[in-house]
């Protein structure tokens with residue numbers, strides 16, 4: 001029993017020892033630094049008056065931070081400002097009329113469940129140069 005335990009301990013010690021000596025190697029055989037550099041920190045763009053749309057039907061991009069607003073099944077932080085009841089006092093744009101339609105085009109009392117998870121379609125923007133050149137031409 002005792003020798004078995006020692007055996008296990010020795011094996012464990014060998015594993016720990018060899019683990020730290022393992023060099024990271026890429027498929028092409030070059031060595032890879034163990035920890036890559038942290039990505040550059042970027043800020044969410046805050047754009048007064050909103051971000052111009054590239055085409056008419058585009059879900060407008062979010063011109064402010066959203067970190068503090070949560071969307072769960074019961075609660076939608078975005079509607080504190082963007083709902084029919086609150087948009088005037090919060091001086092925020094009201095959600096589009098389309099957000100009250102069900103899939104058959106019938107108008108609903110409340111926001112359609114299809115439009116509940118706002119960030120499925122609306123996203124904030126980070127400042128930074130584009131990674132690849134974009135030549136998209138929107139129609140107005």
Ligand code: HEC
Nearest residue numbers: 048049050060061062066069077078081091092093118122
């Ligand atoms: C505290 C109030 C508040 C909350 C909460 C809030 N917003 Fe806003 N939002 C605003 C205001 C005010 C504007 C208008 C900013 C401007 O035009 O300068 C705006 C603008 C927008 C726009 C741009 C609309 C357009 O026509 O250009 C979108 C999209 C948007 N918000 C989505 C969201 C989403 C999604 C959430 C939740 C994750 C959210 N907002 C939470 C106040 C809020």
Ligand code: HEC
Nearest residue numbers: 057058059078082093094095096098115116117118120121
């Ligand atoms: C399935 C995609 C989708 C979802 C989900 C969605 N939207 Fe939109 N939203 C759009 C599109 C597309 C437009 C532009 C056309 C329109 O007004 O319907 C828009 C427009 C808007 C506008 C501008 C309205 C105007 O008249 O200029 C606001 C504000 C907005 N959405 C907020 C929200 C909020 C808040 C939520 C979550 C409760 C949400 N949206 C969920 C697609 C979506």
